[in-house]
Amino acid sequence: MIENSKRIVFKFGTNILRNEDGDISLAHLYSFIEDIAQLYKKEKEILIVTSGAVGLGAKKLGIDTSGSTTLKQAAASVGQPLLMSIWQDGFEKYGIKTAQILLTEEDFANRKKYLSLRLTLSKLLENGVIPIINQNDAVSPSELEHVCFSDNDKLSSIVASKLDADLLVMVSDIDGLYDKNPKEFDDAKLIKKVERVTPKIEALASGATLGGRGGMITKLIAAKVVTSSGLYAKIVNGKTPNIIKKVFDDEIGTTFIPNNTLSHKKRWIAYATNIMGSIIVNNGAKTAIIENQKSLLSIGIVNVQGTFQRGEIVSIFDEEGVEFARGISSYNSDDIEKIKGQHSDRITEILGYKFDDDVVIKDNLVLI
Secondary structure (H helix, E strand, O other), X not given: OHHHOOEEEEEEOHHHHEOOOOOEOHHHHHHHHHHHHHHHHOOOEEEEEEOOHHHHHHHHHOOOOOOOHHHHHHHHHHHHHHHHHHHHHHHHOOOOEEEEEEEOOHHHHOHHHHHHHHHHHHHHHHOOEEEEEEEOOOOOHHHHOOXXXXXXXXXXXXXXXXXXXXXXXXXXXXXXXXXXXXXXXXXXXXXOEEOOOOHHHHOOOOXXXXXXXXXXXXXXXXXXXXXXXXXXXXXXXXXXXXHHHHOOOOOOOEEEOOOOOOOHHHHHHHHOOOOOEEEEEOHHHHHHHHXXXXXXXXXXXXXXXXXXOOOOEEEEEOOOOOEEEEEEOOOOHHHHHHHOOOOHHHHHHHHOOOOOOEEEOHHHEEEO
């Protein structure tokens, strides 16, 4: 049950932390800190994913960052220490220690780095520290250009799934998911519970709000990542007084119900890596993978796209162009091009060596 959640990730968007002038609303942010401190005293383990560095830095510098990755990086380098100091000073008033964690897509794409990061965050929580997490926009322009995790909604979902959290709370400027756009329709109704994020549910989302990189669609994608990892997700309105105290109330916001459980390795394959290439397979191979939970064999491969190495992540598509799985390739793209459509017993003859009978073994396959 959601009320029994012990490890909780809170994600705070740019718009919910700023006032109308574009400055950080200290009163608002400190109210979040006060309520989170109460959860902390109840022995909840808290992680915070916070936006706002670019906007805060742009305000400080008096610049317009729209359309310029370089200016956004500059603004982030100025805004991040300001943002962190606010969170740190606030929690210090309650005797709570914090740690700054800045991440790039490489921290998740590289499995060794990911495992090291996971260990570090776990140790911080064990020692009563609240990690304050943000994207490292100042040094990695790829996040600003929408690679891997394009916004902090996605980042927060990855952190929640990788750290075995029980609940992800996305604190936004809207009450939750509605059956239609509440800004356009007065009769729009709040959806209080979502059993599964389906294409029909995704169709209800609108675009990004002014000042932020995300929107409802990014929150739904985050909810899909979290629920498929066996966790709860929730969208709440940060403008509601004492909203943090109300996160366990079923009548507040939209709650997304867990619907699956993936292993740590398969979560990494499915959600937290850059896809290096694609393998197109025939219907026989697709059926074997989906219905019979088999590995991908070379005989079922029709085509290869992109350049990738052995051990890197690839998408697996059917001949209609629909991605249905992802996996770790046992061969590089050049080798797969040579052995595609061939029986596994011919791999040594064609390549002069064989790593495995399977191009992607079933333990390294995840259905999408």
